[in-house]
Amino acid sequence: MEIREERRDGVLILVASGRFDSVTSADLEARLLPAAGERPLVLDLAGVEYVSSAGLRVLLKLARRMKDAGGELLLCAMGDPVRQVFDLAGFLPLFSIEPSRQRALDRLGPRI
Numbered sequence: 001m002e003i004r005e006e007r008r009d010g011v012l013i014l015v016a017s018g019r020f021d022s023v024t025s026a027d028l029e030a031r032l033l034p035a036a037g038e039r040p041l042v043l044d045l046a047g048v049e050y051v052s053s054a055g056l057r058v059l060l061k062l063a064r065r066m067k068d069a070g071g072e073l074l075l076c077a078m079g080d081p082v083r084q085v086f087d088l089a090g091f092l093p094l095f096s097i098e099p100s101r102q103r104a105l106d107r108l109g110p111r112i
Contacts, residue, residue, distance in 0.1 A: 002047075003031050011108055012038040013101065017047030020055025029058045036065035039072060042104045046077035051085045063095060072096070076104040 001018035014035060020028055035041055043059075051059075059075075066073040076098040078086070086092050098104040 001028060008105060011040055011042055011105060013042045013044055015044045019050040020048060021052040022054040025054035025058050032062045036062055036069060040108050042074045042076060044077050044101050045075055045082055048082055051082050056089055056091060074098055074104040076101050
């Protein structure tokens with residue numbers, strides 16, 4: 001699991017790759033939760049190949065922190081295997097999801 005940061009039009013974009021599972025969930029949480037103070041935050045999942053229940057739990061925790069802080073979290077570029085996990089877990093309605101990073105940024109508009 002790897003996460004790198006980018007900024008575009010005043011928006012923090014976290015670009016993730018690898019697996020979000022029980023092995024990586026502690027690192028994932030340590031990396032994502034501090035970003036909950038960013039408003040808005042885009043999490044690009046194009047490079048994520050697998051998400052387990054442990055990974056879903058971290059993403060749900062991030063979404064709740066963002067909501068409590070008055071922030072907005074957008075997930076984007078989710079591949080079919082990851083989308084299926086979200087769907088089977090009933091998580092699709094809990095997140096704002098866009099098909100691409102550009103669509104997520106367009107939805108947010110410029111922040112600078």
